[in-house]
Every structure is written in C-alpha cells, then in structure tokens.
Amino acid sequence: MSVTARSQREHLSWGRTPRLRPARVVRPAWTSDVPAALAAAAASGQRVLAYGQGRSYGDACLNEGGTLVDTQNLDRFLYFDPESGVLRAESGVTLAQILALVVPHGWFLPVTPGTKYVTLGGAVANDVHGKNHHAAGTFGRFVTRLALARSTGEVLELTPDDDLFRATVAGLGLTGLILWVEIRLHPIASDQIEGRSTKFSTLAEFFALSEAASARSPYVVSWIDTLRPEGRGLLMEGDHAPDGGLPEPGVSPPAARLAVPVDAPGWALSRPTVRAFNAAYYGRQRAKAVETRGHYEPFFYPLDAVRDWNRGYGRRGFFQYQFVVPFADGDAAVREILGRLAASGEGSFLAVLKTFGDVPSPGLMSFPRPGVTLALDLPNRGERTVRLLRGCDEIVRQSGGAVYPAKDACMTPESFRTFFPQWEAFAEHLDPAFSSSFWRRVTGEAASRH
Ligand SMILES: Cc1cc2nc3c(=O)[nH]c(=O)nc-3n(C[C@H](O)[C@H](O)[C@H](O)COP(=O)(O)OP(=O)(O)OC[C@H]3O[C@@H](n4cnc5c(N)ncnc54)[C@H](O)[C@@H]3O)c2cc1C
DSSP, X not given: OEEEXXXXXXXXXTTOOSOOOOSEEEEOSSGXXXXXXXXXXXXXXOOEEEESSOOOSSSTTOOTTSEEEEXXXXXXXXXXXXXXXXXXXXXXXXXXXXXXXXXXXXXXXXXXXXXXXXXXXXXXXXXXXXXXXXXXXXXXXXXXXXXXXXXXXXXXXEOTTSHHHHHHTTOTTOSOEEEEEEEEOEEOSOSEEEEEEEEESSHHHHHHHHHHHHXXXXXXXXXXXXXXXXXXXXXXXXXXXXXXXXXXXXXXXXXXXXXXXSXXXXXXXXXXXXXXXXXHHHHTOOSSEEXXXXXXXXXXXXXXXXXTGGGGGOTTOEEEEEEEEOHHHHHHHXXXXXXXXXXXXXXXXXXEEEEEOOOOOSOTTOOOOSEEEEEEEEEOOTHHHHHHHHHHHHXXXXXXXXXXXXXXXXXXXXXXXXXXXXXXXXXXXXXXXXXXXHXXXXXXOOSOOO
16 A cells, blocks of 8 residues: 555546645545555544545635545446346446446446446446436446445445435445445447437527436437526437447546646636637537437537546636426426526536436435436636625525535535435534535544544
8 A cells, every 4th residue: 555645636626616635635545545544544533535537616625734545446347148138336436337348248337427437336326317317227236246445344235225325325435435335337239329419599499308308218408508698509319229239348438638737827717718619519409409429528528528627727727516396387497597607707618408317316315306407517716606606506595406526625514414415414424533624614623532
C-alpha cells in the first residue's frame, strides 16, 4: 500500500471547486490491505473516505483534513460468466474497463451515467442513473452482492435483503469502503444504437415527446438551450440495435482524441460563447426528426470524447446542478429555473433534461424519484453563482423535489433535510470513522473524532 501526503492525482472533484484537500491519501494495493488502512485512520482520529475517479462534481468525494482511500489499484475482475452476464469486480474497476471486457461477449451495463470513467464503488455510492431510468431504475437495482469493509476491521458480505446494503447503495461512501461489487449485466446483440433525434421548441412539446419516447425506447435524453426559457432543445431516444456486430475481444473503442491540457481562461465559456454553441447545436439538425444509428460511445458518452473537458471552465472551476421535481410541478418549476438562469446571464452549454420513472431504487438515500430532472453546468463566479443556485434550491424545495448530492456544492443543511427527510434513519448505518466534506457541510458534523 502506498501512503502519500500529496499524490500525483489532484484528488479534486470534477467541478474543481471547492478545493478542499485531504491531509493524507492512501492507495491500497490489495483489498486485504483495506481493513488495516481503515483501522489506522480510525485510531488517529482522522475521518476516512473512499475516492474513486473523482467524477462527482462538488464535495461528495472530498474529505478536507482527513484521509482519502484512493481505490485506483483495486482494479481487478474477480468473476465474469459470459453465459449468465454476472460480473464481480473490485470497486476501483471503471465502467470503461467493464465495457471493454463484456461488450465483445454480448453484454452491456444495465445502467450507465453520462461518463464511463466512474468506478463501480462510485456508481454504487451515488446509486447512479442513466438515460434508461424510466425503464430500468438505478444502478443499485442490478447489484446482487457487495463486500463492505468497516473501520472495526470487519468485512461484511451484503445482499439486497440487508439494511446495511440499502444504506450503502446511495450511501455517499459513508457506511464503509466497498471492496467488490457483483452486478447483473444487460444482454445486447450489437455495439450499435439505433434511434431518433427530434427537435422541440417549447417545454410543453418536450413533455409530450418525452412521454411518447419513453413508452417505446429504453434510452431517452434531451439537450435543452438554457438561454431560451421557453425550452427549445433536442430529444434523443434509442435502443441497442439487433444487428451490426460485436467487437472482437480485446478491441476497445478509441480513447479520447481531444484534450484540454490546461485550465482555460475564464472568458472561454462566456455568455456569447454559450449562445453561439447553443444556436449551432440546435441548428445543426434541420429536419424536425431524424433517424440515427451509430456506435454506443457517442450516444452514451459524448463528453468522454474530450479528455479533461472540465478544465475548459478555468481555474475557478464550475458548479454542476441537477434537480428533480415531481411531474405535477415540473413544467412550472423548470420554467422558473430556466427563467432565473436566463435573467442572471448564466448560460450552460451542457443542460440535460429528462424524466425519471417510478421504478423504486434500493438505496435508502437514492436521489431519483418520479418527475422531471434537469442537469446543467455553471462557471464558478463565486457568491453570485452560489446565491443563484440556492434560489433554485428554494424552488425545488417548494415543488417537493430534490437536488443530487453527487453534483452539489451549495445546498444548505435546511435544504438537505427537506430533500432527504430519511437522512436520520440513514445516519444510523454510518461507519463512525467515515465522513466527507459534503456530509459535514449538510449536517454540521465535526471534522475530527477526538
Ligand atoms: C461527465 C459526467 C456525466 C455524469 N453523468 C451522470 C449521470 O448521467 N447520472 C448519474 O447518476 N451521475 C452522473 N455523473 C456523476 C457520477 O456518475 C457520480 O458522481 C459517480 O459516483 C462518480 O464515481 P467515481 O468513481 O468518480 O466516484 P467519486 O466521485 O470519486 O466518489 C463518489 C462517491 O462515491 C464514494 N465511493 C467511491 N468509491 C467507493 C468505494 N469503493 N466504497 C465506498 N464509497 C465509494 C465516495 O466516497 C463518494 O462519496 C456524471 C459525472 C460526469 C463527470
């Protein structure tokens, strides 16, 4: 196991704000090293937290002044049955590694977020969702078993019948360190996705299109122009094609060809740039609807094509903001939030609108719930942006919705308690040595145990 005060990896979150540094980073080489690492941190009084690929945006993966256990080396496959599609792997294995192994055998991830560079541990700890939430629910639904190391030195094997399993799925990394995860994969006949892209010019049109698309397609997602509060955008739907072939084992899709090598200057993502990008993106499709077909990579992971794209927001980083509001209030709440964004002059390139279905999540603290969800990026302009987002939180609270902790850096303790009223029941399952900067921010818990 290697121990470093500071390491080559920066151990920031994807939004690169807030910049909260751990006091120590440990990188176990083997899962069998983990219990001792946790025990040592617990004995020192320092709070512990697992760190995957840092693809959370705010402070859910940060542990200022504490110990981060980086799972980068816990990257081994333990079991894969190409007949049944059952896979077991260490928690630091990424979804990208899983796809490279299983797609040639006719299997796919049952649920995938918008980047494949997240770890299995991170996918479980945030109970991530994908474009198929309305049909499949969250990632945690496909986890059949996992191993959890606690700071007492115990390693527990948990199944969906265990209360601690339900607390660990969407448990924000606070119930212990997940050592390995077993999942059920989804069968596919090819690596192609076929579907349709349809333009909409109002939110009402989006809701009608989305309902029809969700009834026929397992994957549905929309891009929306945040500088136009009436809600124009493009709705993309699709499914795995029945033909088109599978890659040979060992042949992975090409890695990102483009990269943002340094932090961009602050003006790079200014309002005129966003306006020009959005107009071009909306305008590039002339027809109302077009049939689409292509490799799964650009359909599921368009942003992965540009390595380190998060540096495009400059040194101050950016906030990502994702909320869900129930259908009853969806139109009004989304309209009001888009109106506030447009009035503030803060445009977002990457605004994603979709609906969540009612498939229940196994996680006690899972974020998705039936309704409409909007995710967007905003450059960090300090207090001004925080005020804007807290104002949006207020609208979400009044609508009975919630904000996604995996993408949050701003919510107040009051908002957190309203979004997740079950948090006290969840807190009974926490490992006392574990904590995060997010958890301390929203609960006021002390940083040190001594
Ligand atoms: C471009 C992009 C698109 C995204 N799209 C989506 C999306 O569509 N849907 C969605 O739900 N999310 C999405 N996300 C968010 C991302 O999927 C989650 O934040 C995910 O949890 C990140 O995984 P990670 O491995 O990077 O974990 P980190 O960000 O490093 O950590 C996240 C949490 O997991 C915990 N954790 C990590 N490993 C372990 C472990 N072994 N044991 C216990 N706890 C652990 C950490 O303590 C922390 O609380 C997106 C992120 C990006 C950058």
